[in-house]
Amino acid sequence: MTTRAAFLKLLTRQLLYPVLQAEGFEGTGQTLRRIAGPAIHVFNVQGASGGKQCYLNLGAHLDFLPTEGGGQVAPTEIEESHCVFRDRMDPPPGPAYGWAYGSSMAETEETVAFIVSEWSGPGRAFFARHGSYPQGFVQMLRETDPTAIHARTALHLARIAVHLGERSIAQALVDTGLAKAPERATSLKADLEKVLGD
Structure with a gap:
């Protein structure tokens, strides 16, 4: 061995x-x-x-x-x-x-x-997907179907969207995240509700 x-x-x-x-x-x-x-x-x-x-x-x-x-x-x-x-x-x-x-x-x-x-x-493919900022992340946001991701992923992507000035995308991600978050996930919901206010 x-x-x-x-x-x-x-x-x-x-x-x-x-x-x-x-x-x-x-x-x-x-x-x-x-x-x-x-x-x-x-x-x-x-x-x-x-x-x-x-x-x-x-x-x-x-x-x-x-x-x-x-x-x-x-x-x-x-x-x-x-x-x-x-x-x-x-x-x-x-x-x-x-x-x-x-x-x-x-x-x-x-x-x-x-x-x-x-x-x-x-x-290399994993890091290429998360490599160039801002271009790669703008592309990621535009290619993401909000209905196909978890609520926590929606939070992360919404924060990125706000940072990039993509507020309409951020709003769609927040709405989806809130709709998908389990009832007990109170801190996740609170974080989602704060995204557009930050």
Whole structure:
């Protein structure tokens, strides 16, 4: 069984530093960040319970938004869990959840090589969708069907719309968010009601 340390060492050598750092990500350890204007991108390696696999977390945030769960965090310290846009790079289908460290170094090398190849597809695609500000986010707002998103997503997008001066889009998102929010979600409703007053 390959250890977590051996897996991370190989992943760091083949993806985190040579590839991500070449694309503007900075940091040490298991979390790297890229800051371009208000856009913040986070790549994080999270160990899974059981010690045999990990998750590859992707996060995107805008520095004028409250973090997920409320509050403010310095862009250089933001974690993937703080980001309002989050996803994971998924491993191939199989019995394991997360990316398995492997039962041998050969398996580990194969997994890491696959992760590097996946970065060029799903990894880069996630950050491209949340990349250029304001153009990319204007496009996101115009392509979003308010009826097809969750109330919390409507809140985040409404805040972005207000920041971009798109008040009619913000109003539609607030209305949809309020209509979809569960009755018990009082703080979410209060946040939605404040968006256009901010």
